[in-house]
Structure formats: structure tokens, C-alpha cells
Amino acid sequence: IGRTLFNETHEAFRETARRFFEREVAPNHSRYEEQGHVDRDLWNKAGEAGLLLTAIPEEYGGLGGDRIVSAVIMEEQARVGASAVGFSLHSDIVAPYIFNFGTEEQKQNYLPRMASGELVGAIAMTEPGTGSDLQGIKTRAEDKGDHWLLNGSKIFITNGYLCDIVIVAAKTGNSGQGSADTSLFIVEAGLDGFTKGTPLKKIGMKGQDTCELFFSDVKLPKDAILGAPGTGFGMLMKELAWERLLIAILAQGAAEFAFEHTLDYAKNRQAFGRPIASFQVQRHKLAQLASEVSLGRVYTDECLRAEVEGRLSPAGAASAKCWVSEMCSRVIDQCVQIHGGYGFMWEYPVARAFVDNRVHQIYGGTNDIMRELIARSL
Amino acid sequence: IGRTLFNETHEAFRETARRFFEREVAPNHSRYEEQGHVDRDLWNKAGEAGLLLTAIPEEYGGLGGDRIVSAVIMEEQARVGASAVGFSLHSDIVAPYIFNFGTEEQKQNYLPRMASGELVGAIAMTEPGTGSDLQGIKTRAEDKGDHWLLNGSKIFITNGYLCDIVIVAAKTGNSGQGSADTSLFIVEAGLDGFTKGTPLKKIGMKGQDTCELFFSDVKLPKDAILGAPGTGFGMLMKELAWERLLIAILAQGAAEFAFEHTLDYAKNRQAFGRPIASFQVQRHKLAQLASEVSLGRVYTDECLRAEVEGRLSPAGAASAKCWVSEMCSRVIDQCVQIHGGYGFMWEYPVARAFVDNRVHQIYGGTNDIMRELIARSL
Amino acid sequence: IGRTLFNETHEAFRETARRFFEREVAPNHSRYEEQGHVDRDLWNKAGEAGLLLTAIPEEYGGLGGDRIVSAVIMEEQARVGASAVGFSLHSDIVAPYIFNFGTEEQKQNYLPRMASGELVGAIAMTEPGTGSDLQGIKTRAEDKGDHWLLNGSKIFITNGYLCDIVIVAAKTGNSGQGSADTSLFIVEAGLDGFTKGTPLKKIGMKGQDTCELFFSDVKLPKDAILGAPGTGFGMLMKELAWERLLIAILAQGAAEFAFEHTLDYAKNRQAFGRPIASFQVQRHKLAQLASEVSLGRVYTDECLRAEVEGRLSPAGAASAKCWVSEMCSRVIDQCVQIHGGYGFMWEYPVARAFVDNRVHQIYGGTNDIMRELIARSL
Amino acid sequence: IGRTLFNETHEAFRETARRFFEREVAPNHSRYEEQGHVDRDLWNKAGEAGLLLTAIPEEYGGLGGDRIVSAVIMEEQARVGASAVGFSLHSDIVAPYIFNFGTEEQKQNYLPRMASGELVGAIAMTEPGTGSDLQGIKTRAEDKGDHWLLNGSKIFITNGYLCDIVIVAAKTGNSGQGSADTSLFIVEAGLDGFTKGTPLKKIGMKGQDTCELFFSDVKLPKDAILGAPGTGFGMLMKELAWERLLIAILAQGAAEFAFEHTLDYAKNRQAFGRPIASFQVQRHKLAQLASEVSLGRVYTDECLRAEVEGRLSPAGAASAKCWVSEMCSRVIDQCVQIHGGYGFMWEYPVARAFVDNRVHQIYGGTNDIMRELIARSL
């Protein structure tokens, strides 16, 4: 069934994004994978091309687009399997925190530079000892009168290695109630005591930098805090539906990408003198995959429409994140199988898709956590 | 996510249908199951209530509604688990054949009486020896100059026992090409040589009559044919997308029905001093089911919207039939399990749902046949 | 892979059992299903044929066979889909309770008559309000000095309608610790205040009687108790591994039965001018089913060997019950599908198998309870 | 359930193997992964330790062990996740070809040196254009009177980069019947015209060398042929059951390895103040995995017993390969999920297990090909 989501602006955007990913990203992707991160100047190029902070108003350097624009960019990223690129986290997660909860000064200070690619943004919640249970973090910022003193460490931070600013979740209170004790800080790279690990070696998403961050007596200016002390947890909760939908959109794009490659492969690869796609089991498998991908597409689009119209529930987003990420894995697993031995070779897009996209079930809240959320809404 | 499909007319219709199913059908359903068919006069009552042929124009006794109205009626039927009722086949499959392909006389003759419930309609394609392969039917109508002579037998015919007219697919040609040799006939019950078996004993849908029909030298008037000789196959193909979507809608309704019963049960049934729904495995299972049901709902609604707008592809409908019917079985199977021993007891709605709804994967073209269709479109 | 479990005695037994099920049971099975229970005299015939209490020593009227003999009988029962027959519960669950925990008098009194079929045995633990949580039962036996006074009700009791004696779990203590307060009683049918409901209507196993039992001020003689007061729970736990293995064996037999019927059907049924079994998707489906059935067979046999050698762990038996019952449902569901419309018709063995065998996931402790047990052993 | 397969010799062997893998392999495995192959001298060390060609008689340098010894070695390899090591292919596939079909001279020439690790063996059937369809190979050896002239190329050859000898399947006839035209040759590395690619980059098994081999006018001595011309296909078929069982054994070992790591992790990792393993969904997941792993273990052991006793059918081995490899993927996928973010990090054993073991469904004949085989036996 056709999609009914896009207007001309969106389509124009798609063109720009497609060109960028095909010309700037695709040819360099293997190199990114080797080095464990994209080239730093890719961010600047993306800024120039107008691909960053598209949903932030123009007065802050953004493009004033809607969330469908954000989705379009991710779809185009998925179309070339460019798992190395962390634009979406930067533009659609980090920037909105500053835009929604920051002071006018913070917005003026950071957003335009994030839009241009001068600053790369990250967000650091997870710690070695705690991921699902955000209230259990140990990183702490002490109010020292004229500054905050930050101590602790974070792990698995996307864009962490290249980031210039990172929003850090830290305990500021002692009430014992995690949700009331948590605050968010904008921490700039380069501060004394803030060091980064080397990009972590992962089974997939090898070009996307994922880092440990260490904070040892880092002095933060008083105005590094985002919103009021103790309101961090609330802020984190507010945009979760959108953040989860983002993952669904990525996973959906990846499933489509892998499916199309596989359909193509199956039509061309010969065995026993016939195209693979002519064997009934493969034909039915492809039909099954097509159905699942189509279901996911319709659901994701409907969620996106709901999101834009302000009526996407957290449970709806959690369903999308959960179901689409599992569908994505299921589909790609079959795509690998249909490729035979080639499905195991790094240079084949579905092989990389297999390892890259396993993560969608894990981050942004594991799927078990999603089911907890959905269950609570029943 | 909320539904955005219905206008006020639809909702008014829903009210009428809900009242009818609750008052006229639900209290008698067990009896229908015992006797293997609904009471004959239920049809007349449904006609009076304006629940038949809603999508047929008013000039032919219908209500001139759209297909969303048809869906609304089916949803309400599913809401009370009324698997005995065959209105949808009568109104949304049989009547459209006559409306779309019949002569003015045939329309005038049959449609108003079908709308009032005076005539019950059925359609007979499947034969003991052939179901999936429609071109392989053996029933044959010989052109005897002033009449057609019909011989053969049909099996698994819904509404067959109570039907007053039945559209019969029969071979009329000898080209050897099944698709070119097939014609459709409107056969009236009561004709000499046309006999019916007793309703078949099934594992579910026990109240819905499913019959064998036998034609032994049945003389049909020349104008009993629908459309031109040899065009039967084409007619059958034309409305298939809609017919399959109908099954998806039924299956979707059934999945929701079972899920709601189960959610309710799980919240109330206690074990180990706590509601079943408070055990994490059950909570996550319910969350999983909720997701799947929600996916199916969004997809079915989108297909229905596409159908109404004339853009539902056969493959899209096949995907819906296939995926939703399998989801329906998966979901209801879990619902049974969550009910423990009660899930195996006939009087529990989910128990009946388990056996009733298994059929959606089978009729209207088995799901394998659906996958063939989808595959062909890739 | 071949089976290596049976010696000549076992095989001789298989012959007897096969003959009995084919001659005495199969021809009457539909009737049993209509009436909701087997004929009472089937029990006597089975006793005569030496099919009851085969594992009980000869001095108590049994045959002194091992548990492989019990398995052989169940396999033969499964081979004809004779779900109506409750011999296994009677011989391999109820009788061992009396044999293992009864006084010499109780053994002499009941076992020989159970072996001959003069007495039909049942065991009643489940109550309307509690199934999984056995410690939560409400049925209570008060010690009235010279008798026990039994009050309460039981549900879902296999062989309940025809039973002559039933082992009833009841609370006798007030410690508040379910496990220490529970006792078992041998209750004879015919006692004042003991009434039976009519056989419950189920979706499957329609010929097997499953009943509610009501105890209203039933006076039990002092020696009706099995073992010491308060030891009931311990007794129930002791033979659980075996009881669960029995279910696995039944489910395994049913899966094989359905698979064989389906393989046969698929080789003979034609569609599009070819046997169903010649379509690659069906061929691969059959291969998949064959693998799963074979896995289950090897595992069940190995568990049986372990059981006979006294080294089957509760977790091992729980695994078998859980995995085999789910495999059984999965396999039979596919078997139904391969039968097309016929898979939905009561007269087809796989159709009945579909509804009959769903129960294995539920009774004997639901599969969730099995997973609890397995988890505890990890 | 306990295993009953091993005698003291086997257990002694297990000790040796365990020590070897723990001391010689585990500490170097990451380096093997970096370089894309094991160190060449690991082969010599393994030879010295008596871990190569254990099933070949002592007169040819082997150890005269049975196939259970081979299994023991593989289990120990799996126990440390040592996917880089290709001993099994060398010892249990390549050597038997020479032993079973070679001339006395060939045996004397190659086997002792293979046993010592002086020669590394490989077998090359697959070509870029054909994998599943072995009869479709294009590599050809022309009989030039005093030598064979070999031309063609092979892909995905395990041990290819380090191999000293490789058994190459090539066409020698022109009958058009692939099976009658195929011969096997023992080709020594170093021959003119025989070149190797660099190890292929794969998503997993990164330390195991998998190579392309190119033959351009390679002159082979007349006695390089194994068996008679045109008998290659028959030889390939003969040991297939064993070769497939080997894959099942590896996959089974890997599933157990991952499960044990995960059980351990789940008991120790805390979230929300409790061990992960204490959440009911995780507990039940672990129970489910334990069941599946246990099923696979019992089946694999039974197949191994059957193999040793000469009664393992090709279909039985295909079932084992197919079911166990899929179970292995299913289990490890869940293990990854239970590890949360750590499941995606290369340094975690389950992360590597996830990518390493996906291949079992693909090589040795894809699982679709297995299902073809099983289906043929039904």
C-alpha cells in the first residue's frame, strides 16, 4: 500500500539527503568502520547541506521542519546502510533537549553551532553499572556554590568520541528518590577532568562511535545545568515517545533496505539453473518478509503521523520500537540466509545489516523495558 | 493509537449493529451451535434492522453505505464472538456479484429480497476434489439450448444449508483453459435435482452452516447465468482483494475480542494471592499481544481506507489476510493459555475463539495461496 | 533415528494394546465424544485385557511391568487418537499414590479392583478458585474424632464423572502454611454429600469425562486418609516428574499420529494436478515437522530411560512436558493447515488432534509453572 | 539429563583438549581475529598435543580414536568460543577423504604429516557461481596424458589461506551429468598457477581463514586424483551424514557455551537492585533456553551414538544440522538480549558467539538443502 505521509517539502528534502548519503557517506563508510567513527568534517558537510537540526526553528540555526523531515533523513540513511552516522541522535534527541528545556542563552550558544556541525552533540545516561534502571546512576554533580563538581563515568555513549558537548545525567540530590535527585548538565569536551575512552569495539555499527566518558572532578559552570536541579528525570521522560519512534523508523528503514537488496539478489542469483527467487520456499519467504515489512511501514508511518499531530502515546511508541526492531531482526536474519555464504561476508550489505541492526532491540530502553511500559498502559 | 476511519454515519451504524448482535444473536448463539446453523428468521430480523446489503444502493433495497459500514458490522459481530452469523458473505460477497455483474432483471429480482432477508445467499466454488485450484472444478453446466443442465457437487459452502440462492461456479467450455471455461450461475434452492447435505461438523464456527451441495441434472433457466459464458473466472478474480480484506477484518475483530476478554480475565483471576496479570511473564505476554493486535488494527484500517479509495492492491489484501489471520491465531492461542484450564472449556469465549478463528488461515484462499499471490507481485 | 527402548515384553504389550484400541475404542470413539465420556464397561474390558495398572505388582492385581509398558499403552492410545480414554491417569497416577503411600489395607482394598476395572480412579486437586497454586485450595476436611468431615468442591477432574474412588486434596491443618496443612483422602463415590456435575463441555477431548465434584458435609471414615495428616503436599510432589513425563509421552504420540496422517494426506491429496506433498513449501514444512517430531521422540525416550533408571530430574521432566507439548501444538497446527478445509472438519483426525492436544500445555501444571520449576533448577 | 556417551579414554582426551584450548588458543584468539587466521604454528602444536587426526589409525600417524573423540575436541573448542580453529575440518573431513578413498601412497604421503600439523588440509567445492548445486561447478581438470591441467576458482574455503594441501572438486568428464563428471584432486600449495586470495572479511569467525583459491593452468601429477575419475560426487556424498553431524556438534557446543555465560551473567548483573535473573521474564527465558539446549544435547548425543554404531541416516544427520543450528541461533540471540548493551560489544563472548555461529545454518549445505534431503526421505 502506498504511503500518504509526504508533501513536496519532504520530497525535496529526501532528494538532498539522498544525494548527501550517496556522495559523502557511502563511499567512505568502510573507512569509517575501520577507524571506528566518521570523519569529523562529515558533520560540517552535513551542516552545510542542511541535514542537521532540521526540526529546530530557523532562529536557532535550524530549518524549522517537522518530524517527518527527520524521518526522511533517517530513511535515506537507512537506504544506504549508513550505520556509522549519528545525525539523528544529535539533531532529534540532543538538540531538542536544549531547545525544549534550555535557557535562551543555552539555545543561542549551542543550537546554531550544532546546526552547522561545529559542535557534535551526545547524551550520556547509561553507566557501567546501570542501563535499564536510570534511577540507579552513580554519576554525581555536587553544588560547590560557584560551580558544579562532576564525578562518575558513562558508557555506550553514541557520538561520544567526537562529541563537543554532551548532556550528562547526574545525581544532584540526596532524597533517595532517583527521579527527584537527577539533573541534566551540558558538559563541553575539553574541560579538565573530562576524558574519553577509545571507541568501543562492537559486533556491528562499527563506524558509529560509541564511547566511555570519564568525569573526574570536572568543574562545570553554574549555568551548565539544563532546567532546574532535580528535574532531569522528568525531562528524560518527556521526549521518550519520540526517541523510541526514531529507533522504529531506523529499524524499519533497515528492514526495507535489506529486503530490497535480498529481493534483488534472489532474482539474480542462480542455483540449479534457476534464480533463487524461483524456488517456492524462497518465494514464500520473500512474500512473508514483504508482508512483515509492509506491516511495519504502515504502523511506523501511522505513529509518525500521530506524533506530528501530538497524539502518539508512550505505549504506542514503545510498541513500534519493540515490534519493528524485532521484525527488523527477523527479516534481516532471513535475508542473510537467502544470500547463502555471501550473507556471512562483510562486504555484502545484508551481512552488515545483520550485525548493525541487532542493536535496535537493545538501546533506547531494551524491548523488555518497552513491554513493561506497554503493560503499564493496559 | 486511535482510529481515524469513522464518521458519524458509521458510528450510528455501529450502535444499531451492536444492539442487534447483543439482543438478537448473543443470547441464542449456543443454540445455533447446537443446531449447526442460525435460526432462519434471524435473517429477516437482520433485514428489518437494516444490517444486510448495506453497501448496495438503495434502489435495490440496500442502504447505499460504503465498505466501512460493512466493516463496522463485522466488528460488532466479532465483539460478541458471533461466529455463527454469515451476513458478511451474503451482503458483501454474494450481493456484489449480482450487483456488479448481473442483469438489471437479476438485480431487481434478487437484491431487494436479499436485503430484506427473504433470500439467503451463498457462493459455491470449492469441490471435494479441488479448493485452492479453482480452475480444476468438475461441476459442469451444459448448454441445452433452452436451459443449462447442471451436474456436480460443492463442499464447505457457507450459508449452504439455509441458502435460497447460491452462485455456483461451473465449467461451461471445453477449451481446456480453466479460466476461460468457467461461468457463474445463480441457482435457486428448490430446483429439482439440487439437494443439500446436513451442516458439516466442524471444530469451530459450529453455529455457521457449512454444507455440501449436490447438483444432479438440475435444469437452470437460460438467464440463470451471471455475465457472459466463460467470464466466471474473471468475475471471481475481480473482487478478491475485498473478499480477503473481509477475512482480515473478521480475524482482527476476533483477536481484539479475545485479547480484551483475556486482559480482563488476567486482571481478575487470582493465583498465589495475586492477579494473574501481575506476574511479569503474563504482563509481558499481554504487552506483546497488545502490540500485535495494534499493528493488525492499524494495517487493517489502512487497507480499508485504501479499499474505499480504490487503491488496495491484491497483494496488499493478501498480506492483510495472511498476516492478520496468523496473528489472530497466535494471539488467541496465548489467550487460551492465559486462561489456564478455563481456556479449554467451551463456555469461555476465548475457548470458542480458539476453534472458530483457526479457519481464517484456510478459507478465502489458504495462506499459502496468499503467499503465492504476494510473491507474484514482488 | 531408530528407537532402542523396547524389549520383547514391551513389544508383546504393544500388540495387545494396539488390538484393544483398534477394536474396542476406535469404533466407539465418536459416540464417546457425543456422550462426553467412555462407556463404563470399557474399563472392565481394559481390565480384562490387562491394560490397567500394568506397573503395579502382581500381588495387588497389577502386572508388575515397568514404566515403559505404561508408555507403550499411551503410544498405542495416541496412535488412534483416542483422547477419550483416561487409563493413564487411573493406572499411572492414581494407583501409584495408593501403592506408594497407602496402608496395606488400602492397597488390598482398592488396587485389585482398580486393576480389573471394577473401580475407576480419579484425583482431585484443582478447585474453581485455584489450579496452579495448589497450596491455595479451600476444600477442607475437619477431624471429627471418629470421622473426617469433607467440604468443598473440585473442578476439571478427569474420570470424574465415572469415578468410583477419587483422591482428594484437602486442608486439614491451620498452620497457614499450605504445604503443611494439606492431606490426601481416598473418597468413594456414593458417599452421602458427594455429588458430581455433568461432564464439562470442552473444545476437545470431548469423550474424556472432566467433571466438577462437590463435597457437602461428606463423612469420611478415619482410614480414608492417605498417609499421615499434613503430608499430602509432599506426596503430590514426589511423583510429579513421572506425571509430567506422562503428558510429554501423550503429546509426543499425538504429534506423531498427526504427522503421519498428514504426510499420508499430503502425498495423496492433489491440487493443480500434483500431490500437495510435491510443492516445495509443503515438502519443507513436512521436513521441518519431521525434525521436530524426531527431536521430541529422542528426548522423550531418553527421559523415559532416565525415569526407569531413577535419574530423571523434576526439571528434566518439566522440560519434556513443556517443550513436547508446545511442539505438539505447533506441529498439529501445521498439520491442520496442510489439510486445507478438511483440517477444520471434525471427522478428520488432525482436526480433532488440534483441539484435543491443546490441553497438554495447560494441565499437569501449566507450562509457565514448568518454566518456574526449570528456572529454579538453574 | 546426564550424558552417557563417554568412557575414560574420552574423558582423558577431554582433559588434554581443554588444556590446549585454554592455554594455546584462548589467549591468542583476539590476535587471530585481527589477522584473519590462526598462527601457522598452532597447527604444529596441536599435532604435538595429539589433537589432529584422532580418528585416523595409528599406522598413518593418527590416534585410532572413534568419532566421539572428535566430538570431545569440538566440544572443548566450543567451550572457549574458539571459532578461529579449523582442526575439525582438517581432521574429520579432509583426512577421512584421503584415508577412505586414497591410494596407499597418498595415505602414507599425506596423513602422517597432517597428523603432525606439518600439512594443513582444506577442501574446495564451492565456487563463486555455485554452492548449493555442487553439480554446477565450473572448475575443470583436463587429462593431458601425463598430467591434469586444472583451471577454475573456489570460494569460501576454510583453512584456505594456510592450507598446504586442498582437495579440489573439478569436472573431468563431459557427460553433462554433473554427478558422473566430477572428480576430486589433492592439490598441493606451491604449485605453479595456484594462488590464494587474502582471507575474506566476514561478520564472524573472524579468526578462521576463509579464502578464495585460484587455479590457472595448474599442472597436477597424474596421481593427484583421489579415487577414479568421475567418482568424486559419490565420494562427496558418502561422508555427508558425518560432516553434518559435525556442524550440529559445533553448534550445540556453542549454544551451551553461550547459555552458560548468560546464566552466569544474569545471576550477577544487577538492575533495579536485583539480579537480572530474578526477573520472571528472564527466569522463564532462561528456562526456555535451558530446555532447548537440553533437547539439542540429547539429540546430538543420540545421533553421535548412532553414527558410531553405523546407523545414522543422512536424514537424521540433516535434521540435527538443521534443527541444532537454528536452535543455536535462537538461543544465542536471546543470550545477546539478556546481556543488554554488553551483548553488542565485541569483547563479550556472547556477542562473538552471535556472529560466529550464524554460519552453521549456511555452510555444509544450507538448511534449505537439509530440508530437501529430509523431505526426500519421508
Ligand SMILES: Cc1cc2nc3c(=O)[nH]c(=O)nc-3n(C[C@H](O)[C@H](O)[C@H](O)COP(=O)(O)OP(=O)(O)OC[C@H]3O[C@@H](n4cnc5c(N)ncnc54)[C@H](O)[C@@H]3O)c2cc1C
Ligand atoms: C550501540 C549502543 C549505543 C548506545 N548509545 C547510548 C547513548 O548514546 N547514551 C546512553 O545513555 N546510552 C546508550 N546506550 C546504552 C543503552 O541504552 C543501554 O545499553 C540499554 O538501555 C540497556 O542497559 P544495559 O546495557 O545496562 O542493560 P541492563 O539494564 O543491565 O539489562 C540487562 C538485561 O536485563 C533486562 N532487564 C533489565 N531490567 C529488567 C526488568 N525490570 N525486568 C525484566 N528484564 C529486565 C534487560 O532487558 C536486558 O535484557 C547505547 C547502547 C548501545 C549498545
Ligand SMILES: Cc1cc2nc3c(=O)[nH]c(=O)nc-3n(C[C@H](O)[C@H](O)[C@H](O)COP(=O)(O)OP(=O)(O)OC[C@H]3O[C@@H](n4cnc5c(N)ncnc54)[C@H](O)[C@@H]3O)c2cc1C
Ligand atoms: C468453514 C469454511 C467455510 C468455507 N466457505 C466456503 C464457501 O462459502 N464457498 C466456497 O466455495 N468455499 C468455501 N470454503 C472452502 C475453502 O475456500 C477451501 O477449503 C480453501 O480454499 C482450501 O481448499 P481445499 O480445502 O481444497 O485445500 P487444498 O486446495 O486441497 O489445499 C491443501 C493444502 O495444500 C496447500 N496448497 C494448495 N496448493 C498449493 C500450492 N500451489 N503451493 C503450495 N501449497 C499449496 C494449501 O495451502 C493447503 O495447505 C470454506 C471452507 C471452510 C473450512
Ligand SMILES: Cc1cc2nc3c(=O)[nH]c(=O)nc-3n(C[C@H](O)[C@H](O)[C@H](O)COP(=O)(O)OP(=O)(O)OC[C@H]3O[C@@H](n4cnc5c(N)ncnc54)[C@H](O)[C@@H]3O)c2cc1C
Ligand atoms: C482437560 C483437563 C483435565 C484436567 N484434569 C485434572 C485432574 O484430573 N485433576 C486435577 O486436579 N486437575 C485437573 N485439571 C486442572 C489443571 O491441572 C489446571 O487447569 C491447571 O493446573 C491450571 O490451573 P488453573 O486452570 O486454575 O489456571 P490458573 O492457575 O488460574 O492459571 C491461569 C494462568 O496464569 C498462569 N500463572 C499461574 N501462576 C503463575 C505464576 N506464578 N507466574 C506466571 N504465570 C502464572 C498460568 O500459567 C495460566 O496461564 C485438568 C484440566 C483440564 C483442562
Ligand SMILES: Cc1cc2nc3c(=O)[nH]c(=O)nc-3n(C[C@H](O)[C@H](O)[C@H](O)COP(=O)(O)OP(=O)(O)OC[C@H]3O[C@@H](n4cnc5c(N)ncnc54)[C@H](O)[C@@H]3O)c2cc1C
Ligand atoms: C564461513 C564459511 C566457510 C565455508 N567453508 C567451505 C569450505 O571449506 N569448502 C567449501 O567447499 N565451501 C565452504 N563454504 C561454502 C558453503 O558450503 C556454501 O556457502 C553453501 O553451501 C551455500 O552455497 P552458496 O553460498 O553458493 O549459496 P547458494 O547456493 O547461492 O544459495 C543461496 C540461497 O538459495 C537457497 N537455495 C539454493 N538452492 C535451493 C533450492 N533448490 N531450493 C530452495 N532454496 C535453495 C539456499 O538455501 C540459500 O538460501 C563455506 C561457507 C562459509 C560461509
